[in-house]
Amino acid sequence: MKLKIFIGKTDEEEIIIRAREKTPLIEAIERLVSEADMDIIGYGNKEAVKLDVSEICCFSVNDGKVFAHALSGKYRLKQRLFQLEEKLPDSFIKINQSCLANIRMIERFDASFSGSLLVRFKDGSTDYVSRRQMKSVKERFGI
């Protein structure tokens, strides 16, 4: 595969891929580009921070407020969950009505004694997979 990079200060930035078929490499590039294009601003205790989408474990709703659980901490967002769902890269899946999970930040799944599937994220936070979303989560992992 050939790689050409043209750097010109006046050019509009774009990436063009010519390929015979969609490969895992192309999908990975797509993911990177969509993540890089996303500006998500999180609000901590005192400051507003630009969040790196790839480091966010999940977005969840608590008391009507939307939070991003990132490796660096928990941040409040101004967007609603459905607005995030529309523009997030496909590494995010809905695991229940109030949580969008980044599948690359899932540490492991556990069975909880309440009979639900528990998701443990890399930042130590947890959430559960609702029965309604169970099928789509399994399909996403090819089960």
Place this chain on the structure above:
Amino acid sequence: MFGGFGPVIIGIIYWILSECTDNFEISGFEIFLGIASTYLLAFVQAGASVFNQIEHWPLPKSTLIHFLTLFAAYSVCYIGNTWIPFDPKVLLIFAAVFVSVYFVVWTTVYFSVRAASKKLNVRIK
């Protein structure tokens, strides 16, 4: 969705009873009460699952409240429909059967979720 099967099941039971019993008689009100009870039980069963999703409740508390809610709903419906008589001995047998079925269902659900979690963990790696 499964609540819709309740009236069908109760209809089949009434049908079998009418075929097997010589003088099987049932009033329109009793049929209505039976069908309404199956809907009520399905409604309570679905709603009670909320208790298991309250994260700040410890597991024994959510399980106990879930169990007691279902037990109360089933007891009221069974006694109200005279599916079981209001007799201490029968109620004791009913409670024992209920506890056994609850345990079997709980264990089945737990192991099925555990199997799913194992498969998903393999895929993550």
